[in-house]
Structures are given as structure tokens and as C-alpha cells.
Amino acid sequence: MYVAVKGGERAIDAAHSWLDRARRGPAEQPVLDTAQIRDQMSLAVARVMAEGSLYDPDLAALAIKQARGDLIEAIFLIRAYRTTLPRFGASRPVKTGAMRIARRISATFKDVPGGQILGPTFDYTHRLLDFRLLADGALPATDPAEACETLPEPAPRILSFLDRDGMIETAEPDQAEPADLTREPMELPAERALRLQALARGDEGFLLGLAYSTQRGYARNHAFVGELRIGTVPVEMEIPELGFSIEIGEIELTECETVNQFKGSRTEPAQFTRGYGLTFGQTERKALSMALVDRALRWEELGEDGQGAPAQDQEFVLSHCDNIQATGFLEHIKLPHYVDFQAELELVRRLRDGSAGQEDAA
Amino acid sequence: MSSPEDDPDPFRREALGLLARAPSARLGELFPDLPEQEILRRPETGSVMVRGRAGGTGSSFNLGEITVTRASVRLPSGHVGHGYVQGRDKAHALRAAAIDALAQHDPKRIEVEILAPLRREEHLRRAARAAEAAATKVEFFTLARGEDE
Numbered sequence: 317m318y319v320a321v322k323g324g325e326r327a328i329d330a331a332h333s334w335l336d337r338a339r340r341g342p343a344e345q346p347v348l349d350t351a352q353i354r355d356q357m358s359l360a361v362a363r364v365m366a367e368g369s370l371y372d373p374d375l376a377a378l379a380i381k382q383a384r385g386d387l388i389e390a391i392f393l394i395r396a397y398r399t400t401l402p403r404f405g406a407s408r409p410v411k412t413g414a415m416r417i418a419r420r421i422s423a424t425f426k427d428v429p430g431g432q433i434l435g436p437t438f439d440y441t442h443r444l445l446d447f448r449l450l451a452d453g454a455l456p457a458t459d460p461a462e463a464c465e466t467l468p469e470p471a472p473r474i475l476s477f478l479d480r481d482g483m484i485e486t487a488e489p490d491q492a493e494p495a496d497l498t499r500e501p502m503e504l505p506a507e508r509a510l511r512l513q514a515l516a517r518g519d520e521g522f523l524l525g526l527a528y529s530t531q532r533g534y535a536r537n538h539a540f541v542g543e544l545r546i547g548t549v550p551v552e553m554e555i556p557e558l559g560f561s562i563e564i565g566e567i568e569l570t571e572c573e574t575v576n577q578f579k580g581s582r583t584e585p586a587q588f589t590r591g592y593g594l595t596f597g598q599t600e601r602k603a604l605s606m607a608l609v610d611r612a613l614r615w616e617e618l619g620e621d622g623q624g625a626p627a628q629d630q631e632f633v634l635s636h637c638d639n640i641q642a643t644g645f646l647e648h649i650k651l652p653h654y655v656d657f658q659a660e661l662e663l664v665r666r667l668r669d670g671s672a673g674q675e676d677a678a
Numbered sequence: 679m680s681s682p683e684d685d686p687d688p689f690r691r692e693a694l695g696l697l698a699r700a701p702s703a704r705l706g707e708l709f710p711d712l713p714e715q716e717i718l719r720r721p722e723t724g725s726v727m728v729r730g731r732a733g734g735t736g737s738s739f740n741l742g743e744i745t746v747t748r749a750s751v752r753l754p755s756g757h758v759g760h761g762y763v764q765g766r767d768k769a770h771a772l773r774a775a776a777i778d779a780l781a782q783h784d785p786k787r788i789e790v791e792i793l794a795p796l797r798r799e800e801h802l803r804r805a806a807r808a809a810e811a812a813a814t815k816v817e818f819f820t821l822a823r824g825e826d827e
Contacts, residue, residue: 404748407744412734562695
């Protein structure tokens with residue numbers, strides 16, 4: 317129960333003024349520029365774009381600055397801003413097969429056409445604090461890599477090699493218009509398109525935990541990373557006033573395709589199955605988690621047994637993976653619940669009085 | 679490959695793509711002064727839902743949105759231009775629309791003065807990035823297995 321109360325305006329104003337000064341930090345320090353956040357905290361920016369579900373590095377950097385580095389608060393700001401924008405339309409599905417690759421690895425095949433490209437990865441670092449960054453962090457001079465005259469051919473999808481031999485389930489396009497959870501409330505059970513949308517904007521930590529649970533045996537589906545690729549793709553949209561489609565921009569994406577436990581029967585030959593993750597920016601842990609959870613949620617359509625595992629339960633996963641819904645409901649309990657609590661207090665008092673009376677009678 | 683049917687105007691299509699992907703500041707350098715024009719649609723920022731495909735090639739799904747700014751202009755010659763650019767830069771959208779209109783009027787000039795430099799610079803940016811990536815390509819070699827002794 318909520319009851320309007322007044323008062324506290326002066327305290328709130330003072331709290332927000334302190335917030336502004338706390339965000340700014342000591343006046344003798346240079347103020348943090350959003351361009352620095354965008355370019356030097358780029359993985360935080362990527363996370364805010366992915367979970368804020370809006371690709372705009374400048375806005376994500378602004379949100380991170382305003383939120384004092386609290387990424388969920390920053391995601392909240394982006395989601396709120398997003399709702400103010402008119403929707404111009406939907407893009408054509410991005411062609412991740414033609415991605416301009418910055419990183420592309422496979423854990424299933426060593427020698428693949430196009431090669432294994434590590435990109436700017438934390439993998440194989442020693443995870444030791446680098447105290448040089450406490451100083452100026454100047455980099456040793458390196459020769460710039462020799463620029464290629466011709467751009468590399470698009471790297472073929474690694475799963476297409478399995479697909480060619482019928483070793484993995486196919487992923488065929490269809491003409492269906494995908495449902496959009498930002499337009500209509502999500503209804504359960506949700507088809508895969510809606511699940512992928514929810515997972516793509518879901519909380520990285522939540523999905524990481526669920527994905528980890530599948531690896532530990534709660535709906536085990538034994539995932540191999542068939543391919544993980546990071547790079548840029550153009551965004552193409554049909555422009556009604558032109559009558560044809562144009563590229564309206566270019567975005568960085570992370571895509572993860574997993575090769576999972578097979579299915580088959582006496583009549584159907586055994587085949588590997590797929591999990592899929594696609595996320596804005598360089599967000600590799602998130603894309604990998606998404607692929608594992610996507611695969612776990614597909615148990616029914618693949619004719620597997622429901623094990624009652626959390627990662628298989630779409631009501632559980634989809635209703636709780638959104639960190640803005642979650643934090644909104646969680647944090648609202650900080651707000652005044654004085655009347656609620658008074659009622660409970662009265663109840664407990666009465667119960668105690670009653671039981672005290674019985675004790676006396678005994 | 680695209681057929682002439684689904685690509686009725688490849689020059690304009692490529693030009694609009696180059697203009698959308700170009701850094702706004704660079705476009706301002708190449709084309710500082712907007713021509714005399716009538717604004718048909720004031721620059722407006724909105725969003726476009728980006729779609730992906732399950733498994734990269736399967737059914738489409740809604741991945742998330744991008745910010746886009748659009749504008750439309752008409753030149754005294756009657757040519758109408760449209761600009762659709764990623765982000766929230768209104769000057770960028772207006773400039774792209776003006777160049778799109780001019781490109782219909784005088785394609786050669788726009789190609790030489792604006793599109794050719796943008797194409798070259800984009801190629802250089804992509805080539806530099808491709809070279810960085812290529813330098814991180816793994817060259818596997820097999821260690822001695824020990825069974826030779």
C-alpha cells in the first residue's frame with residue numbers, strides 16, 4: 317500500500333547536489349571526458365549498449381559518466397532515453413557471415429579457412445596487475461602492422477563445414493516477422509526469436525551464472541565453441557522514400573555459435589545441435605553465456621527431457637534476466653513502506669498478545 | 679549478389695552508405711557550406727531496430743536498436759535528397775541529404791570532391807584494422823611428440 321507523503325524536498329535537493337559533487341571528484345583533478353570513457357573504457361561502453369539495447373557509444377559513455385560508473389544505473393539511463401525515440405523502422409537482418417573480423421576463434425577446428433584471429437583479447441594474459449598503468453601507461457613504440465592493400469575475404473562460418481556434411485542441424489531463414497518485446501509484452505511460452513531478444517539485452521552476470529550452471533550439470537548440454545567472432549557489420553535498412561535499402565551505419569558485434577550435444581533416433585541420423593549468442597560491441601562473455609542459455613532453453617523443441625533445471629525454465633530465465641526490471645522491483649523496497657509495515661507490526665503485536673494470553677491461561 | 683532489380687540505383691545507394699558511415703567532422707571539412715535549399719524534413723533523431731538471425735542464417739530476431747538521424751532537403755533545381763546517418767548528429771544528416779540531392783544534379787563533382795576521398799579513407803581505416811587483426815592470426819606448429827626416439 318502506498319500513501320502520498322510530503323516533505324524531504326530540501327533533503328533530496330541536498331542529496332542530489334552532493335551526488336553531483338561526488339561524481340565530479342576533487343576539483344583539482346581533470347574532469348573525465350566522455351570521449352575518454354568511450355575510447356578507453358570501451359568494454360564498459362559495450363556492456364551498457366548491449367544491455368541498454370541501444371547502440372550509441374557516445375550516449376553509453378555519457379550514461380556511465382552520469383552514473384558514476386554504476387553500469388546498471390547507466391543501462392537504466394539508456395533504457396529510459398530509448399523510450400523517447402521515435403522508431404524509424406527495422407533493419408534487414410545483419411549479415412554476420414560478412415563481418416569485418418577483429419577476432420575470430422574456434423575451439424572445435426584448429427585449421428580453418430580464414431584462420432584463428434585472436435584480436436585484442438585478455439586470453440593468455442597473466443592477470444597480473446600492470447603497475448605501469450599506475451604511472452602514465454605509455455606504450456612501447458611498435459611498428460604499425462603493414463596495411464593490407466586488399467581487404468581480406470569474409471571468413472566462412474565454421475559451422476557451415478559441419479552443416480555441409482549434415483553433421484549439425486540447419487539454421488534456415490524464414491519470412492516470419494519477429495515479435496518485439498519492446499512493443500508487446502512478452503507472452504510465455506516465448507518462441508526462440510523473442511527469447512533471443514530477451515537474452516541479448518539480459519544481464520551478463522545473470523546469464524553467466526545460468527550458463528555456468530548448465531556446465532556444472534543443471535541441464536548439461538556440453539557446448540563447444542564452434543566459432544566466436546567479433547567485428548563490424550553494416551546496418552542496412554529499406555528507406556521508403558527512396559524505394560531501396562541503404563547502409564545507415566556500421567556496428568560492432570560479438571557472435572558466438574556453439575556446437576552442442578547431439579540428437580538422433582533410430583530413423584534420424586545423429587546430429588549436433590546449436591546454441592546462438594549475438595550481442596552489441598565486444599561482449600564476449602555475454603555472447604557465450606547467451607549461446608549456452610539459448611541452447612538450454614531449446615530442450616523442448618529438440619525433444620529432450622526437462623530436468624527442471626533453472627536454465628531450462630523459460631519463465632524463470634526470461635522473467636528474471638532483465639536487470640532493469642529486476643533492479644526496479646528490488647530497489648523500490650528502499651522507498652517508504654511505512655503504512656505496510658505499520659500493518660504488519662500491528663498484526664505481529666496482536667499475535668503476540670494472543671499467544672501471551674494463552675500462556676497465562678495454561 | 680544483388681540483381682539490377684533490387685539495386686535500382688547503385689551509385690546513389692553506395693553514396694548514401696559512404697555518407698552515413700563517414701565521420702561527421704570529415705564530411706564538414708569536405709563540404710563546409712550547405713547549398714541554398716529548402717528543408718523538407720527537419721533533422722530528426724530516432725531509432726532503428728537492428729535484426730539478427732538465429733544461428734547467423736536462420737529466423738530473424740530483434741537484437742536491439744541504434745540511434746539514427748534523418749533529414750530531407752530540396753534544391754532550387756528541384757532535386758530532393760535524403761540523409762540517414764547513424765547517431766544523433768543533426769548537421770551530419772542535413773549534410774548527407776544536401777550531398778545526396780547535389781549528387782543527382784552533378785554526380786561527377788560529388789564523386790570527385792566527396793565520395794572518392796571518403797571511399798579512400800574508409801578503405802584505409804579498414805585496411806589498418808584488417809592488418810592489426812592479421813597480425814594476431816595464429817600460426818600453429820606441432821611440437822615434437824616424443825614417439826620418434
